Amino acid sequence: MPRSCLVTDPVRYSVQDGIAVIAVDNPPVNALSQAVRAGLAEAVARLSGDDQARAGVIYGAGRTFIAGADIREFGKPMAEPFLPDVIAAIEACEKPVVAALHGTALGGGLEVALGCHARVALASAKVGLPEVTLGILPGAGGTQRLPRIAGAAAALDLITSGRHVAAVEALKLGIVDAVVDGDDPLAAGLAHARRLAEGEVTGRRSGEIDPGAKDEALFADWRAKTKKSARGQISPMVAIDAIEAAYDLPFNEGMARERELFKELMASDQRAGLIHAFFAERAVAKIPEAEAASPREVASIGVIGGGTMGSGIAVAALNAGLPVTLVERDEASAERARGIVSKLLDDGVRRGKLSEARRDQILSRDFSTATDYSALAETDLVIEAVFEDMDVKKDVFRRLDGIAKVGAILATNTSYLDVNEIAAATSRPQDVIGFHFFSPAHVMRLLEVVVADKTAADVVATGFALAKKLRKVAVRAGVCDGFIGNRLLNTYRKAADYMVEDGASPYQIDAALVAFGFPMGPFAVSDLAGLDIAWAGRKRRAATRDPRERTVGIADRICERGWFGQKTGRGYYLYEPGARRGSPDPEVEAIIAAEREAKGIVPRSFTDEEIVSRYMAAMINEAAKIVEEGIALRPLDVDVTMLAGYGFPRWRGGPMQYADRLGLDTVFAELRRLAEEDAFFWEPAPLLVRLADEGQTFASLNERD
Ligand code: T1G
Ligand code: NAD
Secondary structure (H helix, E strand, C coil): CCCEEEEECCEEEEEECCEEEEEECCCCCCCECHHHHHHHHHHHHHHHHCCCCCEEEEEECCCCCCCCECHHHCCCCCCCCCHHHHHHHHHHCCCCEEEEECCEEECHHHHHHHHCCEEEEECCCEEECHHHHHCCCCCCCHHHHHHHHHCHHHHHHHHHHCCCEEHHHHHHHCCCCEEECCCCHHHHHHHHHHHHHHCCCCCCCHHHCCCCCCCHHHHHHHHHHHHHHHCCCCHHHHHHHHHHHHHHCCHHHHHHHHHHHHHHHHCCHHHHHHHHHHHHHHHCCCCHHHHHCCCCCCCCEEEECCCHHHHHHHHHHHHCCCCEEEECCCHHHHHHHHHHHHHHHHHHHHCCCCCHHHHHHHHHHHEEEECCHHHHCCCCEEEECCCCCHHHHHHHHHHHHHHCCCCCEEEECCCCCCHHHHHCCCCCHHHEEEEEECCCCCCCCEEEEEECCCCCHHHHHHHHHHHHHCCCEEEEEECCCCCCHHHHHHHHHHHHHHHHHHCCCHHHHHHHHHHHCCCCCHHHHHHHHCHHHHHHHHHHHHCCCCCCCCCCCHHHHHHHCCCCEHHHCECCEECCCCCCCCEECHHHHHHHHHHHHHHCCCCCCCCHHHHHHHHHHHHHHHHHHHHHCCCECCHHHHHHHHHHHCCCCHHHCCHHHHHHHHCHHHHHHHHHHHHCCCCCCCCCCHHHHHHHHCCCCHHHHCCCC
């Protein structure tokens, strides 16, 4: 009879046929909270003294092994027992202990497993040390034990990237000792523990393995590579220092070095920013509509318009296993759309994301094109991606209204237009919603779900469910010109244009923002997106523009020459044929100089700090208005929008988190100073003024009641 008892609340100890079973049961992901750490320590002590047990198995109850440290405890004083000590006790145990892995063994979870004497994994399991993505490094021996078990190359790869590794690859790398089919980790663990107890296989203590000599060239190479890819993020570089200690120092000293570096990172702003991003990306899904209603069933997707966006959206849906019918204006356009979709799927095959067989199946079975809207009569959800023109969109929705089945969801991918007006073109505004995808739509993670006045709650909930299926992050946005993201973009772009007119070069501005952590600066981004799109927007808004608004003509002058960015080989930058990176263009500088002169502006110089400060002040101030108007539910929704859709450096947490770190009184003071130059553009948002006054933060608004 197995004896079972609770060691602590989330850890159970029992003995089955001479093997101790240590079950971690701390839903949802068995995170290593203080109680779990204490439970594991006590369970191992019990195993040592238990003459009924010859070996032990540690496994996770529920859907996963241990997904790591409890991230909610970060930033608070750590309570004993500390994880490295718990793992040291497991490793020191004189009876063999097996880790039986399923689901995800991540971070401290994998470190616990590395402290065991053997590891078996279900074929579906994944392992990884994702700490650098949270701004820290593996702090419970991962940087010391993984190189000993799998070698420096694998340790550098896994630890600096944080990537998840499937069981089969983990076996090849030596991280696990066996991979087992099926869905019962405990049975797999028990079988292996028995073999260990019988002496059929041997276990080993990772900490006692000789790591061998250090490959200096390998470390130099990774340092150079990582410095480039980390783009200002410090944790991957510090993690390399920690791994190096595995070769430079004896095990115990290496552990102490790892702990020291871990603590430094734990205290950093980057850690706070990345943890904020982690929780914010999960909190965005907590919206009133998802609590009030269940999503509608979506088994088929329709797309209208197969240009840049429509084709990308179709591929995103097809990759998620949804059949797609794409409607174009005529046969030739439909054929062109099919060509784009095929090419995107081929790219997926080339990158190893899709098998050839699956691509062929998609093209022959799941994807079809049509020129007649009646092909969408039975479709559950239709996404319109035609030209950005209100009349064209209304016409499309009127026609859709005439043919779509009752309860079908009708979505528009408009970037700026009024979703209420589009909904009013139908007899069923409750079924109409905005799904603002980003280009390229099969790659970019963000989906703004734009909720119009009459959109039904279950339609909103369906948008969030669809995003999850497409592996995207959905953010709820209200209706306004540009919703959350593009409205912000328009504002900080203006701040950048003003600086150019006043004396900064677009190239300096781009460089300053790349140094801040953006993958590209705003002018390079404009060249990529196409300058004609923003030009059309400026023309559309010209009639309703507030006369107090300062306008800059430089972009218009560039567009008037037919320079629309990368696609025409010229924009703010000059592009060699086929090149993605451009070089500064003296003719553009001449255009800028002429515009300044025409306005009688004497150019002044800007420091990089000034550039970043103005750019961020504009972004933060507009974001405060967006939150106050309810366009974004909370500041964290703005943060996730900028992180997932606009390349905002993740380690800075998003603009609102960044503002909190600066202090809202500092931001307010900067705005007041800038308002002396241009009172209209820099007028501080009332919400920001109030929070600064009260000594409050944007984060204080993130908790919804
Ligand atoms: N701590 C606390 N809560 C966590 C958590 C964690 N480690 N991981 C997930 N959650 C919560 C999450 O907020 C959500 O809560 C719920 O669990 C389900 O998550 C010492 C220091 C495991 C792959 O970085 O990657 O170990 O929103 O929606 O899509 O060296 O969660 O429902 O209230 O994401 O199935 C390293 C982080 C920690 C893993 C599951 N570990 N987690 O994905 O569900 S650092 C990680 C994930 C560390 C050591 C160091 C994923 C997942 P709520 P979910 P999912
Ligand atoms: P696009 O010009 O590449 O494609 C539009 C397609 O719609 C064309 O193939 C055209 O033939 C087709 N079309 C036009 N009228 C139609 C009709 N009545 N019926 C069927 N098909 C029709 O444009 P795009 O860049 O894909 O943009 C589409 C929409 O997505 C716009 O509303 C745009 O604002 C929005 N959007 C674009 C981006 C971007 O970066 N390009 C990003 C987000 C959203």
